[in-house]
Amino acid sequence: MEQTKIILDENEMPKQWYNVLSDFSSPIEPPLDPRTWEPIGPEALEPIFPKSLIKQEMSSERFIDIPDEILEIYRLWRPSPLYRAHRLEKLLKTPAKIYYKNEGVSPAGSHKTNTSIAQAYYNMKEGTERITTETGAGQWGSALSLACNYFDLECKVYMVRSSYYQKPYRKSMMTIWGGNVVPSPSEDTEFGRQTLKEQPETPGSLGIAISEAVEDAIEHDSTKYSLGSVLNHVMLHQTVIGAECKKQLEKVDTYPDIVIGCCGGGSNLAGVSLEFIKDRLEGKRNPRVIAVEPSACPSLTEGEYRYDFGDTAEMTPLLKMYTLDHKYVPPAIHAGGLRYHGASPIISKLCAEGLIEAVSYDQYPVFDAAVQFARTEGIVPAPESSHAIRCAIDEALKCKQTGEEKTILFNLSGHGHFDMSSYDKYFNKELV
Numbered sequence: 094m095e096q097t098k099i100i101l102d103e104n105e106m107p108k109q110w111y112n113v114l115s116d117f118s119s120p121i122e123p124p125l126d127p128r129t130w131e132p133i134g135p136e137a138l139e140p141i142f143p144k145s146l147i148k149q150e151m152s153s154e155r156f157i158d159i160p161d162e163i164l165e166i167y168r169l170w171r172p173s174p175l176y177r178a179h180r181l182e183k184l185l186k187t188p189a190k191i192y193y194k195n196e197g198v199s200p201a202g203s204h205k206t207n208t209s210i211a212q213a214y215y216n217m218k219e220g221t222e223r224i225t226t227e228t229g230a231g232q233w234g235s236a237l238s239l240a241c242n243y244f245d246l247e248c249k250v251y252m253v254r255s256s257y258y259q260k261p262y263r264k265s266m267m268t269i270w271g272g273n274v275v276p277s278p279s280e281d282t283e284f285g286r287q288t289l290k291e292q293p294e295t296p297g298s299l300g301i302a303i304s305e306a307v308e309d310a311i312e313h314d315s316t317k318y319s320l321g322s323v324l325n326h327v328m329l330h331q332t333v334i335g336a337e338c339k340k341q342l343e344k345v346d347t348y349p350d351i352v353i354g355c356c357g358g359g360s361n362l363a364g365v366s367l368e369f370i371k372d373r374l375e376g377k378r379n380p381r382v383i384a385v386e387p388s389a390c391p392s393l394t395e396g397e398y399r400y401d402f403g404d405t406a407e408m409t410p411l412l413k414m415y416t417l418d419h420k421y422v423p424p425a426i427h428a429g430g431l432r433y434h435g436a437s438p439i440i441s442k443l444c445a446e447g448l449i450e451a452v453s454y455d456q457y458p459v460f461d462a463a464v465q466f467a468r469t470e471g472i473v474p475a476p477e478s479s480h481a482i483r484c485a486i487d488e489a490l491k492c493k494q495t496g497e498e499k500t501i502l503f504n505l506s507g508h509g510h511f512d513m514s515s516y517d518k519y520f521n522k523e524l525v
């Protein structure tokens with residue numbers, strides 16, 4: 094049988110991040126000032142981000158060296174394994190080859206540590222003492238709490254209220270790593286207090302939590318804000334995923350025909366796919382790239398491509414992206430990490446230009462796929478990642494119809510060990 098688990102040595106780990114902006118034929122639309130709608134310069138972002146990250150956000154350098162201090166921490170779980178899903182293929186009776194990259198092996202359980210470690214490091218270097226952030230399902234809050242812990246930074250997490258009560262163990266995990274977690278909207282910010290007064294029963298949203306975290310960072314000294322997806326520097330840090338995948342596939346003489354990732358803000362999709370989009374932009378190869386969204390929050394498939402705010406209170410700069418509108422509060426689906434009204438400007442532009450396709454699925458077919466995967470490959474996937482699994486299975490089933498032996502690569506962005514109540518609801522037919 095062909096190889097199942099393809100691993101790399103530590104010394105084969107990528108030493109650089111790839112900046113796709115450098116390969117765009119036309120520059121990406123700049124962020125705009127939230128009051129004047131004029132393009133902003135780097136200094137406008139300095140109250141909330143360290144200079145080094147702002148530089149990366151606007152960089153046109155093609156490759157950026159990963160500092161040794163970051164590599165040293167990445168080494169605790171990277172390079173992550175790539176698997177051939179032999180048992181899933183057999184179940185589906187497909188001639189397709191299915192590979193998946195397991196980002197669930199990081200201590201926090203998802204790909205988000207690839208950027209949280211980098212962001213905490215650059216903040217520490219510039220003297221930040223405290224970082225604020227928002228978290229939806231809790232994965233980003235965990236990843237940042239872990240990272241702050243490594244660099245002796247305080248971490249304040251505004252956790253979307255519905256998840257705070259649905260996923261108490263995510264909160265425990267953040268507390269173990271020293272994070273300070275409050276449900277959002279909270280009494281700790283002006284915007285939180287105002288929202289609680291107007292809508293005491295609100296389940297909260299990422300947009301509201303971002304407004305609180307940004308306000309907190311602006312109001313407090315030595316405090317910066319950190320975002321776990323959407324921004325260019327986040328997409329950049331995630332490119333280690335695709336760079337590893339490419340080396341791993343080379344070891345088995347393969348190149349993907351289709352690359353798949355679920356898409357909330359777009360970072361794990363960017364992570365797995367930009368390395369392959371690079372080949373497309375260079376005219377070397379032509380893989381299809383597919384973004385998979387929940388039909389309850391379909392920014393790429395049904396949103397508009399225009400400037401919009403990143404948060405509910407209209408405090409963040411405007412970004413050109415596919416959006417459902419910043420006032421939209423998505424329903425409380427179980428893939429909480431995919432409940433964001435917009436999508437990364439990089440992913441949005443690639444979609445608008447036809448380099449990335451987008452599809453959406455309802456919760457039931459997604460959980461059907463998750464369970465098929467768990468029962469064949471063994472790993473219990475995060476509901477977010479299960480969107481990518483659904484799409485990979487459907488593409489493999491198409492190959493069964495046509496007899497094509499395509500190579501399919503998808504990103505298993507995280508494990509689902511904190512999502513047992515969602516699985517229970519699925520088995521009890523209580524999902525909406």
Ligand SMILES: *Cc1c(COP(=O)(O)O)cnc(C)c1O
Nearest residue numbers: 232322357358359360361430507
């Ligand atoms: C946060 C998260 C996502 C969604 O965020 P992206 O930025 O779109 O990757 C997907 N999967 C998992 C496991 C997550 O934690």
